[in-house]
Amino acid sequence: MYIDDVILVENSSADIEKVKQTLNKTFKIKDLGELKYFIGSKVAWSKHGIHLCQRKYALNILIDYGMLGSKSCHTPLSKDLKLLFTTDVPLYDAKSY
Numbered sequence: 001m002y003i004d005d006v007i008l009v010e011n012s013s014a015d016i017e018k019v020k021q022t023l024n025k026t027f028k029i030k031d032l033g034e035l036k037y038f039i040g041s042k043v044a045w046s047k048h049g050i051h052l053c054q055r056k057y058a059l060n061i062l063i064d065y066g067m068l069g070s071k072s073c074h075t076p077l078s079k080d081l082k083l084l085f086t087t088d089v090p091l092y093d094a095k096s097y
Helices: 013-026 055-064
Strands: 041-046 049-053
Touching: 041 055
Parallel strands: none
Antiparallel strands: 041 049
16 A cells, blocks of 8 residues: 655654654555645745645646646636625525535
């Protein structure tokens, strides 16, 4: 069995080491160090927290579909647009949406 990309997060590095030792007793594991990329997102660390960036992921999608040279466009709807139809009645079955 092969499992990829397990992330351990804990305030205490001693606790992380305990978990890694426990896992290593049963499974052969390899520590790849500080997280840099995960599921297509770049992970940047700072003293203020973690920043996730999906630029590489978005570029890969554009490359896959042959749209890397495409021009950007504005969002088709204005962010200040007021809808003509409004209601205060909640949806009958919101789960379907």
